[in-house]
Amino acid sequence: MDLFAEQDLQQPARVERISDQAFALRGFALPKAKELLAALDSVLLQAPLRQMQTPGGYTMSARLSSCGALGWTTDRDGYHYSPLDPLSARPWPAMPGVFLALAAAAASSAGFSGFVPDSCLINAYAPGAKMSLHQDKNERCHTAPIVSISLGLPAIFQFGGFERSDPTQRIALFHGDIMVWGGVDRLRYHGVMPIKPGHHSLLGEQRINITLRQAG
Numbered sequence: 001m002d003l004f005a006e007q008d009l010q011q012p013a014r015v016e017r018i019s020d021q022a023f024a025l026r027g028f029a030l031p032k033a034k035e036l037l038a039a040l041d042s043v044l045l046q047a048p049l050r051q052m053q054t055p056g057g058y059t060m061s062a063r064l065s066s067c068g069a070l071g072w073t074t075d076r077d078g079y080h081y082s083p084l085d086p087l088s089a090r091p092w093p094a095m096p097g098v099f100l101a102l103a104a105a106a107a108s109s110a111g112f113s114g115f116v117p118d119s120c121l122i123n124a125y126a127p128g129a130k131m132s133l134h135q136d137k138n139e140r141c142h143t144a145p146i147v148s149i150s151l152g153l154p155a156i157f158q159f160g161g162f163e164r165s166d167p168t169q170r171i172a173l174f175h176g177d178i179m180v181w182g183g184v185d186r187l188r189y190h191g192v193m194p195i196k197p198g199h200h201s202l203l204g205e206q207r208i209n210i211t212l213r214q215a216g
């Protein structure tokens, strides 16, 4: 088992092109996984995961939190980026340096230089949780890419077109994979199919997704 872990660390990440400006960077986060998880623990102590309501009145199945200058939230009034965590009425935890560095490196590997995210959304999925097809379009400017890090249990990521009803590609995402999409693909619909039950050696029965964006 240890041999496998060593190999993972030494393997250069494999870049899969999903679309013109959308890439799956396989295993890109693996060398930093322990650091990422330690930073994540500290963020979630300050801003715990919580279930949120959609404007339509549904309760999201994933639990969410944020860090960075702006945090994404949803409630009955709509989707918002806010400098304050509504649970504590305090600023969101600072963006950990390892998030910033990894996001910039991943963006750069996908052809987007100078990526400096000011917002990090954390999605925690228990088995059965999902994310319906949506566009990331609450950001002020769409020139920066989306960088999305997968940890823990695998997921089937759906990557679609510019209309909700367009056909989707299904991409299996594993612990340590990073998806980057921007440019002409920035506003594509995407989502996550219900997570299958399972156990991950570091994260147990869950999948964590860390999405970095330039929102403000």
Ligand code: SIN
Pocket: 121, 123, 131, 148, 157, 190, 191, 192, 209, 211
């Ligand atoms: C999202 O689009 O907010 C989440 C994507 C993911 O969990 O992979």
Ligand code: FE2
Pocket: 134, 135, 136, 190
């Ligand atoms: Fe999204």
